[in-house]
Amino acid sequence: MTAADGVLVADQGLPRPVTPEATRNQAQRPSRHPVTSVADYLGSGRRSFSFEFFPPKTDEGERQLWRAIRELEPIAPSFVSVTYGAGGSTRDRTVRVTERIAAETSLTPVAHLTAVGHSVAELRHVVGQYAGAGVRNILALRGDPPGGLGSPWEAHPQGMSYASELVRMVRSLGDFCVGVAAFPDKHPESADLDADARRLVEKAEAGAGFAVTQFFFDAADYFRLRDRVDALGCSLPILPGIMPVTNLAQIQRFAQLSGAAFPDDLAARLHAVGEDPEAVRAVGVEIGAALASRLLEGGAPGVHFYTLNRSTATREIYATLGLDRAA
Numbered sequence: 020m021t022a023a024d025g026v027l028v029a030d031q032g033l034p035r036p037v038t039p040e041a042t043r044n045q046a047q048r049p050s051r052h053p054v055t056s057v058a059d060y061l062g063s064g065r066r067s068f069s070f071e072f073f074p075p076k077t078d079e080g081e082r083q084l085w086r087a088i089r090e091l092e093p094i095a096p097s098f099v100s101v102t103y104g105a106g107g108s109t110r111d112r113t114v115r116v117t118e119r120i121a122a123e124t125s126l127t128p129v130a131h132l133t134a135v136g137h138s139v140a141e142l143r144h145v146v147g148q149y150a151g152a153g154v155r156n157i158l159a160l161r162g163d164p165p166g167g168l169g170s171p172w173e174a175h176p177q178g179m180s181y182a183s184e185l186v187r188m189v190r191s192l193g194d195f196c197v198g199v200a201a202f203p204d205k206h207p208e209s210a211d212l213d214a215d216a217r218r219l220v221e222k223a224e225a226g227a228g229f230a231v232t233q234f235f236f237d238a239a240d241y242f243r244l245r246d247r248v249d250a251l252g253c254s255l256p257i258l259p260g261i262m263p264v265t266n267l268a269q270i271q272r273f274a275q276l277s278g279a280a281f282p283d284d285l286a287a288r289l290h291a292v293g294e295d296p297e298a299v300r301a302v303g304v305e306i307g308a309a310l311a312s313r314l315l316e317g318g319a320p321g322v323h324f325y326t327l328n329r330s331t332a333t334r335e336i337y338a339t340l341g342l343d344r345a346a
């Protein structure tokens with residue numbers, strides 16, 4: 020059997036061929052985590068609160084990440100997710116951090132996976148690693164063009180072009196719950212908002228059970244996307260992503276990169292408090308909590324927080340919303 024026929028996983032240093040059936044069996048093992056499937060959790064009508072982390076590049080970064088994870092663990096999020104990096108060593112760290120969350124914490128991990136630079140056989144291998152670690156939830160993404168945002172997308176010659184293909188593959192490999200990306204401010208490569216909504220519906224039709232949005236600052240943009248998707252007859256739960264603002268220059272850079280509009284009135288409020296990091300964070304927390312409240316009041320199924328591997332601002336927004344008491 021070749022790697023293309025199945026998934027190769029390392030076992031005590033020896034590569035062992037693993038068939039899709041083996042991946043399926045691993046993904047069906049009982050889970051020690053409270054939320055087995057994010058889609059089932061959302062389907063039960065409960066609100067989801069979740070946190071996103073990224074794989075750190077340094078030992079100090081790794082210590083910071085684990086501090087944040089341990090500080091956020093007591094508020095019992097429905098899941099935590101770990102982003103998938105652009106290259107080899109960052110990707111290994113994503114898998115390592117996700118496996119460690121699965122093995123050593125009470126948190127439900129959602130593993131991100133992108134199609135960038137991977138053949139189909141390699142993608143199956145990574146899914147096999149996640150299955151082996153007991154990870155049942157995967158966020159399936161195309162990833163940004165390898166040449167950087169703005170450059171044309173180029174698929175790996177034996178790889179995939181769109182996230183919908185990855186959704187189908189992951190679903191075919193086992194009893195996985197698959198999430199996908201959504202873009203309230205429109206994906207930078209999409210023709211318009213209608214095309215964007217149709218693509219999201221295609222991902223649901225491919226087997227996605229939930230979506231998480233890019234961060235945004237105006238609740239109306241989220242509701243506009245949700246209503247467009249509803250109008251297409253699709254009830255995919257869409258979790259809004261919130262990035263707590265702790266540094267104005269950083270958030271403006273991120274917003275520019277992701278295509279999310281950063282409103283002038285919010286920038287003015289942050290400018291008004293000057294350089295004091297505590298004061299900036301306090302305003303950022305107010306802005307994040309107001310946005311989360313509007314989204315929840317308008318029927319959003321929960322909130323996903325982009326933590327940037329820090330816990331303070333997210334915990335403060337949580338407390339402002341009274342969610343710490345609910346937990």
Ligand SMILES: Cc1cc2nc3c(=O)[nH]c(=O)nc-3n(C[C@H](O)[C@H](O)[C@H](O)COP(=O)(O)OP(=O)(O)OC[C@H]3O[C@@H](n4cnc5c(N)ncnc54)[C@H](O)[C@@H]3O)c2cc1C
Nearest residue numbers: 102103131160161162163181182200206208209231232233
């Ligand atoms: C919640 C979230 C988490 C993320 N995590 C990561 C991460 O961990 N690592 C990372 O590298 N990036 C991550 N990203 C960024 C994401 O990979 C990029 O924004 C990427 O450009 C789009 O990914 P996608 O999965 O939405 O792709 P797709 O759904 O494939 O869409 C990509 C583009 O192709 C278009 N399209 C889709 N299907 C078709 C079709 N059949 N025909 C023609 N056009 C089509 C879409 O409209 C869109 O413009 C994340 C984004 C979000 C919102």
